[in-house]
Amino acid sequence: MEDLIKEYALGYAMLRDAIEGLTEEELRYKPAPDKWSIHQILIHVTDSEISSTSRLKKVLAEDEPLLISFDQDAWANNLGYDLMDREQYLLLFKLLRSSMQTILDNLTSEQSERVGVYVDQKRFTFKQLTEFRVEHVRDHLDQIERVKKAYQENQLTY
Numbered sequence: 001m002e003d004l005i006k007e008y009a010l011g012y013a014m015l016r017d018a019i020e021g022l023t024e025e026e027l028r029y030k031p032a033p034d035k036w037s038i039h040q041i042l043i044h045v046t047d048s049e050i051s052s053t054s055r056l057k058k059v060l061a062e063d064e065p066l067l068i069s070f071d072q073d074a075w076a077n078n079l080g081y082d083l084m085d086r087e088q089y090l091l092l093f094k095l096l097r098s099s100m101q102t103i104l105d106n107l108t109s110e111q112s113e114r115v116g117v118y119v120d121q122k123r124f125t126f127k128q129l130t131e132f133r134v135e136h137v138r139d140h141l142d143q144i145e146r147v148k149k150a151y152q153e154n155q156l157t158y
């Protein structure tokens with residue numbers, strides 16, 4: 001759990017590093033019409049964090065709470081991600097993660113085994129849900145690297 005908490009706390013810095021020095025054009029570049037730009041990825045990562053931070057807290061505070069996931073494509077398609085203020089969302093991500101820090105610093109092993117249940121009856125422990133958060137950022141960091149590479153390759157063809 002300790003390593004997990006460390007990586008969880010580094011999420012914001014890792015996202016920042018990934019977009020360091022990128023131009024607005026690069027941040028808005030879509031590798032394909034149905035693929036997200038880095039800007040859209042960052043808004044998605046924060047929206048996902050909004051919904052998952054409340055799940056993490058529910059699991060710690062309530063007795064086997066019902067967990068509800070969010071429809072990521074519906075959010076991305078219907079909330080105008082392109083218009084959203086990326087810096088504001090990055091700041092929100094940072095605050096959501098850091099607002100969990102005190103809880104994580106004081107987490108007992110019993111707490112990390114507390115359970116939440118999804119509508120489909122799948123059960124996850126707090127530790128597993130925290131793992132998903134860390135993996136979510138890792139996956140999207142990989143995706144950001146792929147978009148950066150696609151952008152650079154696209155530049156070479158002109």
Ligand code: NI
Binds near residue numbers: 044072136
């Ligand atoms: Ni995602």
